Amino acid sequence: MKSKKKKSKENLSNIDRLTQKLNINDMKLEEFLDTLDGFKDTFFDNPELEMELLLSNGFPIELKGDYIYLKTSKTAFYNQTFCVVDIETNGSDVNKGQIIELGAVKYKEGKIIDSFDSLVYARDVPKYIQEVTNITPRMLEDAPRIQNVLKEFKLFLSDDVFVAHDIKFDYNFISNSFLKYDLGKLENRKLCTIALARRTIDAQRYGLGFLKELLNINIDNHHRAYSDALSTTYILEESLKNLPQDVKTTEDLILFSKSNNIINKEIRGR
Numbered sequence: 001m002k003s004k005k006k007k008s009k010e011n012l013s014n015i016d017r018l019t020q021k022l023n024i025n026d027m028k029l030e031e032f033l034d035t036l037d038g039f040k041d042t043f044f045d046n047p048e049l050e051m052e053l054l055l056s057n058g059f060p061i062e063l064k065g066d067y068i069y070l071k072t073s074k075t076a077f078y079n080q081t082f083c084v085v086d087i088e089t090n091g092s093d094v095n096k097g098q099i100i101e102l103g104a105v106k107y108k109e110g111k112i113i114d115s116f117d118s119l120v121y122a123r124d125v126p127k128y129i130q131e132v133t134n135i136t137p138r139m140l141e142d143a144p145r146i147q148n149v150l151k152e153f154k155l156f157l158s159d160d161v162f163v164a165h166d167i168k169f170d171y172n173f174i175s176n177s178f179l180k181y182d183l184g185k186l187e188n189r190k191l192c193t194i195a196l197a198r199r200t201i202d203a204q205r206y207g208l209g210f211l212k213e214l215l216n217i218n219i220d221n222h223h224r225a226y227s228d229a230l231s232t233t234y235i236l237e238e239s240l241k242n243l244p245q246d247v248k249t250t251e252d253l254i255l256f257s258k259s260n261n262i263i264n265k266e267i268r269g270r
Helices: 002-010 012-022 029-038 045-055 127-133 146-157 166-178 193-197 207-215 225-241 250-259
Strands: 061-064 067-070 082-089 099-108 111-119 160-165 190-192
Touching: 002 012, 012 067, 029 045, 029 061, 029 067, 045 061, 082 146, 082 166, 082 225, 099 127, 099 146, 099 166, 099 225, 111 146, 111 207, 111 225, 146 166, 160 166, 160 225, 190 193, 193 207, 193 225, 193 250, 207 225
Parallel strands: 082 160, 160 190
Antiparallel strands: 061 067, 082 099, 099 111
């Protein structure tokens, strides 16, 4: 049992360990910088520069007086800005394909407060992708280049919580795209609506199409980035209505989405 716990701790990333510490207590700036200095595989040898990099990559920390605190551990989830994201790509591997459409919706305090929607220039869109998305190469001929879309999206995202209905794919693909074009990577806190829905919505399946039908979300253009991001926003909204009372902060919400409180453990997420 001890060895399993030790192995699990060793598998945590620098950011995971830092988040765990900050979620327990605020840290003196000096202690925070010492912690960064002790991490392996950092981009900079200088902890001050490493802190600036974390901030530019969306890690939600703030300096107040002599202390660093994690904003998502202090923010009530109702007051949190969530950036709900969906992408369409012309391949599942970022080294062979790219994003061809990126859509996002900002949601806070029960309202949609902003949106992002862009096609992305690409020379090739495989036939099966065209059939699923209805995105053709001709539609992308005059679209902005991937570097420009990623730069604009990074500014749009800021340090908001990144939300997606398949968090591993969307988050990792965008983060790897940032790295590919020398834009850093994603360090935002993240929330998966499949995982959250399994703990808040009683359903037979948890794929986007099924939940849209179950919740009467009447949005057309399934498998288009902005439409799917908008649909996911309404799933997030429904899930937030059904949280237990002890979920108060954004970090509580993220932790709850990974808990054992699954409504029907026999049903898979997709």
